[in-house]
Amino acid sequence: MCLGVPGIVVEIKRDEKEAIVDFGGVRKEVDAFLVEDLKPGDYVIVHAGAIISKISEQEYKEIKEAFDELARALQEIEA
Amino acid sequence: MNLSLEYVKRRKKLLEILSKYRDPELAKKIIEKIHIVADRIDEEKILLMSFCGTHEHTVTYYGIRSLMPSKIDLVAGPGCPVCVTPARIIDTAIKLALEEDVVILTYGDMYKVPGSKLSLAQAKGLGARVEVVYGFNDAVRKAREKASKDHVFVGVGFETTMPTVASYIYSNRMPDNLYVLPAYRLTPPITKYMLKLKEIAINGIILPGHVSAIIGVESWLFLEGIVPSVIAGFEPIDVLMAILMILRQIARGEARVENEYHRVVKFRGNEKARKIISEVFDIVDADWRGIGIVPESGAVFKEKYSEYNALEKYDAKVDNAIDIRPGCRCTDVVLGLAKPTDCPLFLKACTPERPYGPCMVSSEGTCYIWAKYGGYIVNRKEG
Ligand code: SF4
Numbered sequence: 001m002c003l004g005v006p007g008i009v010v011e012i013k014r015d016e017k018e019a020i021v022d023f024g025g026v027r028k029e030v031d032a033f034l035v036e037d038l039k040p041g042d043y044v045i046v047h048a049g050a051i052i053s054k055i056s057e058q059e060y061k062e063i064k065e066a067f068d069e070l071a072r073a074l075q076e077i078e079a
Numbered sequence: 080m081n082l083s084l085e086y087v088k089r090r091k092k093l094l095e096i097l098s099k100y101r102d103p104e105l106a107k108k109i110i111e112k113i114h115i116v117a118d119r120i121d122e123e124k125i126l127l128m129s130f131c132g133t134h135e136h137t138v139t140y141y142g143i144r145s146l147m148p149s150k151i152d153l154v155a156g157p158g159c160p161v162c163v164t165p166a167r168i169i170d171t172a173i174k175l176a177l178e179e180d181v182v183i184l185t186y187g188d189m190y191k192v193p194g195s196k197l198s199l200a201q202a203k204g205l206g207a208r209v210e211v212v213y214g215f216n217d218a219v220r221k222a223r224e225k226a227s228k229d230h231v232f233v234g235v236g237f238e239t240t241m242p243t244v245a246s247y248i249y250s251n252r253m254p255d256n257l258y259v260l261p262a263y264r265l266t267p268p269i270t271k272y273m274l275k276l277k278e279i280a281i282n283g284i285i286l287p288g289h290v291s292a293i294i295g296v297e298s299w300l301f302l303e304g305i306v307p308s309v310i311a312g313f314e315p316i317d318v319l320m321a322i323l324m325i326l327r328q329i330a331r332g333e334a335r336v337e338n339e340y341h342r343v344v345k346f347r348g349n350e351k352a353r354k355i356i357s358e359v360f361d362i363v364d365a366d367w368r369g370i371g372i373v374p375e376s377g378a379v380f381k382e383k384y385s386e387y388n389a390l391e392k393y394d395a396k397v398d399n400a401i402d403i404r405p406g407c408r409c410t411d412v413v414l415g416l417a418k419p420t421d422c423p424l425f426l427k428a429c430t431p432e433r434p435y436g437p438c439m440v441s442s443e444g445t446c447y448i449w450a451k452y453g454g455y456i457v458n459r460k461e462g
Contacts, residue, residue, distance in 0.1 A: 031215070045343055050215070
């Protein structure tokens with residue numbers, strides 16, 4: 001029940017209160033009222049039928065950077 | 080056409096990125112550092128507790144325990160909602176289903192967990208009307224489809240499921256034939272409770288990722304100066320990084336709240352969800368299955384929303400509920416005082432197919448996870 005599943009917003013419906021989200025090919029209608037400014041293409045975490053959070057787009061764009069940062073953090077520990 | 084192509088590309092990218100959080104090479108590097116830092120720590124034993132059943136799943140499924148330095152003990156805490164929901168709630172739902180003309184709607188895990196005597200699944204065998212839903216949105220849909228029948232949703236879970244119900248109430252989207260049997264529980268109060276327990280000394284806490292997506296880093300700051308804590312995501316790299324970050328704090332003599340899961344968790348969390356939760360719920364003292372009353376750890380509907388409370392609508396009081404049946408050590412398992420293998424019934428009289436205690440039911444229950452994925456012994460590769 002606490003499992004949040006990542007997905008992608010496909011369509012916003014009903015006055016922005018609901019959305020269709022794709023989970024690796026399976027599409028489901030979920031509650032979209034808890035998150036503001038959703039648009040198709042957004043990465044989101046869906047939990048028990050509701051979008052509870054957007055996944056930071058920046059991190060996904062700069063994912064390499066995020067992992068570089070991780071590598072830096074690791075190096076720091078060695079030092 | 081164009082849009083859907085773009086869309087397939089994004090999906091590919093998402094999967095690609097998630098796979099990085101399972102990268103074995105990166106995992107190996109982090110584990111090496113964990114050993115280096117652990118060696119620098121003087122304590123002979125370091126107990127790290129996770130507060131989310133999904134973290135225990137990651138730890139066990141990927142065999143993370145067996146890769147840890149011997150001084151590190153990874154222990155699961157009271158982070159399985161199905162395990163800590165009082166038997167009284169299940170008994171009440173069964174009573175409603177058998178005696179009133181209602182359809183009970185419940186999450187799949189709750190469906191199978193034993194109450195004092197029966198589970199909702201067994202009650203269904205006796206003629207009760209019980210249906211499984213994936214989320215509250217599903218419950219709303221079912222109630223709308225069958226408008227002539229009253230429905231009662233078994234409202235359990237932590238700060239992650241609370242807003243999913245509050246969302247429909249707050250925005251006036253509740254069908255008038257749908258009620259909620261509320262048994263919500265809050266994670267910071269049980270964390271405080273755990274830290275006061277004399278039987279266990281916690282050296283670091285892996286904080287729940289999706290609860291924190293709602294309540295924010297901010298809500299954990301009470302842990303600063305008390306115990307090193309890191310909010311973590313649920314992939315193996317997330318959990319390994321959280322362990323490393325905690326060890327680094329211990330080695331430096333710090334006790335801060337850090338956020339490993341910043342791709343999802345913000346400092347203030349989901350502010351809209353928090354606002355809706357506080358509009359809809361009041362905080363009250365609440366009982367946890369096998370543990371007892373924990374101050375300010377539960378939530379009930381505010382007066383103005385009490386019309387949605389199934390307990391107001393129906394007279395469904397049950398007496399003498401039995402939370403823990405004789406022989407079951409679920410209380411100790413939930414508090415991190417015992418491992419499932421310490422229970423004589425584990426994989427004997429209690430199995431995932433025929434659960435005797437509440438920790439053997441949910442995919443977030445420690446006994447279930449150990450039974451399914453081998454607990455301490457197996458170092459399972461991804462597959
Ligand atoms: S194995 Fe079963 S009986 Fe034993 S503690 Fe776990 S849930 Fe209870």
